[in-house]
Amino acid sequence: MTDDAGVDGDAETDADDERGGDPEVPADPEHESEIPEDHPRYESLLTRHRIERGVDIGITSKQGLIAEGRGEAFDYLLGEETLPSADAAARAAAAHLLLAEHPVLSVNGNVAALVPGEIVDLAEASGADIEVNLFNRTDERMAAIADHLREHGASEVKGLAADGRIPGLSHERAKVDVDGIGDADVVVVPLEDGDRAEALGAMGKTEIVIDLNPMSRSAQVAAVPIVDNIIRAVPNITRHAAELADASDEELREIVENFDREAALDEAERAIREGDLD
Missing domain, CATH: 3.40.50.12640 (Phosphopantoate/pantothenate synthetase)
Structure with missing residues (x-):
């Protein structure tokens, strides 16, 4: 994973459905504190929020969004846990x-x-x-x-x-x-x-x-x-x-x-x- 970032909201909805997540949780919260920590996709949502904010404040490049999506796919396959x-x-x-x-x-x-x-x-x-x-x-x-x-x-x-x-x-x-x-x-x-x-x-x-x-x-x-x-x-x-x-x-x-x-x-x-x- 190189210069990571996130993917789109439709993919998030699909992932929630697959893992039994709550579709009512907003995919694009204004602040990371709005993401419930017990959400089954918490780390993914948190990562996406931080990367998006990084682009907004000028510290992350737009290319980083693409790279993060690639990294997130690997993390999903790893079960989103530390081996x-x-x-x-x-x-x-x-x-x-x-x-x-x-x-x-x-x-x-x-x-x-x-x-x-x-x-x-x-x-x-x-x-x-x-x-x-x-x-x-x-x-x-x-x-x-x-x-x-x-x-x-x-x-x-x-x-x-x-x-x-x-x-x-x-x-x-x-x-x-x-x-x-x-x-x-x-x-x-x-x-x-x-x-x-x-x-x-x-x-x-x-x-x-x-x-x-x-x-x-x-x-x-x-x-x-x-x-x-x-x-x-x-x-x-x-x-x-x-x-x-x-x-x-x-x-x-x-x-x-x-x-x-x-x-x-x-x-x-x-x-x-x-x-x-x-």
Whole structure:
């Protein structure tokens, strides 16, 4: 899933009918608090609302709407739940972040729209920097996303300096801060473009990818592929980071070494191909 967002209201009605949801619940609430948490499609409705608002306030591109629809389809096939392998990946991600000398959380427009406060919480729990990185980059969007993250508690947001470049990329996502992603040893890249994921790996950086498609290039090249919805995955990494805060480096390294990325990808693909949607 890359730069995620939602699909149309007719599809929502059909999904409600399939899962026994309440057709009386509005598909387009003005505020996310209007979405009842016991609705069987709560996470889907919440995600769509946040992405739509992100477009309205200028932090999410319209292309992100299409990408989110693709991601939502994969989440539906996963049963809209965190697989045991995804939880293990989140724990491995937390261990990587706690062991890192300079961890960085990369944020694009969809990430900023979907989990701004959760990203700030993860940065605080792991000691990571936050850096904005966009494909459809403009000064206005960069500033709007940085402001949005600050409104949700971020004390510092990198990415505006753009005084470094990722080798091998010709588009705007090549631009990074030298003292941010440029200097990072571990990078969390949610909803990532495959070519940048490959380029960051070529630089020797440990990549933690959050992607609902286990067959995507980003997930395939990641040291830690977390095949899960970002609104579940980011808080899950934070929870594990808090639980592991007092763990020794030896314990953290053991978690990292015991994580089986191939098994995680295989379980996710198997769940998508063979899962029970009842």
